[in-house]
Every structure is written in C-alpha cells, then in structure tokens.
Amino acid sequence: ALGAFAAAASVAAANRRRSVVPRAAAGSDFTKGLYEPRTVFFADVDIKFPTPGSEKMINTMVGADVEIGDGAPWDPLGFSKLYDRNFDFNNVMVYPHVQWLREAELKHGRVCMLAFVGMIVQSAVQIPGLPAEPDWSKTLDVMFYESGQVGQLSLLQISIFAMFMEGKFYPEDAWIGQMKREPGDLGF
Helix, strand or coil: CHHHHHHHHHHHHHHHHHHHCCCCCCCCCCCCCCCCCCCCCCCCCCCCCCCCCHHHHHCCCCCCCCCCHHHCCCCCCCHHHHHHHHHHHCCCCCCCCHHHHHHHHHHHHHHHHHHHHHHHHHHHCCCCCCCCCCCCCCHHHHHHHHCCHHHHHHHHHHHHHHHHHHHHCCCCCCCCCCCCCCCCCCCC
C-alpha cells in the first residue's frame, strides 16, 4: 500500500511540473537567445599558442655547468621533457614548460633562504615593540595570540608585501614557455 501511494505521489508531482512549465516550439521567441552563444565580456587579449621546445630551452638556460654532467643541464628525472609530451598526446597543456619549473625552483629556494636567515636572526635580535620570543617554533603563536593587534598587523603587513611582489613579478605565460623575462630575473 505504501509503494502504491509513493508511485501515485510521484506521478502527481510529474503532472504538476508538466503543467507549470510552458512548452515552446523550437525557434519561437521564447527559446530565441537561450541557446545561442552571446558575447558577455570582450577583452583585447593577445592569444598565444604553445609550441614544443622545452628540451631545447633547458640547454640555453643559466645553470648548465662543467661540474655536473660535463656542461649538460642537470635533469635526472627528465622534467624538461614532460612539456613536449603534451603535444604527443592531445595538446592539453597538463605538464609545465621548463621556464615555469625554473621560476618555481628559484622562487621557492629564495623563500627558504629568507626563512632560514629569519630563524637565525630572530633568535638573537628582536624588533622593539614586538614580543621577544627567541624560540622560532613558538614565534607565530606569540604573534597571533599573545601580542595583540601589533603582532597581527605586522603579519598582515608582511602578507600584503608578499601579495604585491607576487602580483608584480607573476610569471605570465611561463606555463607554455613564452615568458618575457628570464626565470628568476626580478630586475633587482
């Protein structure tokens, strides 16, 4: 009895939906414009098409040295070859170009070096007005929870500076190997 009641309720609901939604003939004024693509936003963008060449570019980049591999670039896992494999499959740019990989390597290396220097320096020297915590593993908790607004605003200041630097030196088109500058060259 319960199954019959559920079946009757679903049929009634389907009939209600059919009666509420108006049916329009194809090509009528009701459907016109709904299924046609319309330009919503127009931007004058320089379209760039990816081309293979990641394996060739790694040989021209700074970093190949005589100490490792007799002048050949050091790429033991073959990451520089991955980008060119995009063209072997279906031209979907899944793997990054060697420009993007080098930019990411240099950026992460620089951040790690600054972090290490910051850990060493802050254990000996503290900025006046900020909480003095020589143990680097507890510093972030002290800045967030114990120092009040001064510590939180100082972290906000560092974050805003990092956002501006990331925005200014964004590696545009490095994923497809068409970046306008050398990877890692920030112009300083």
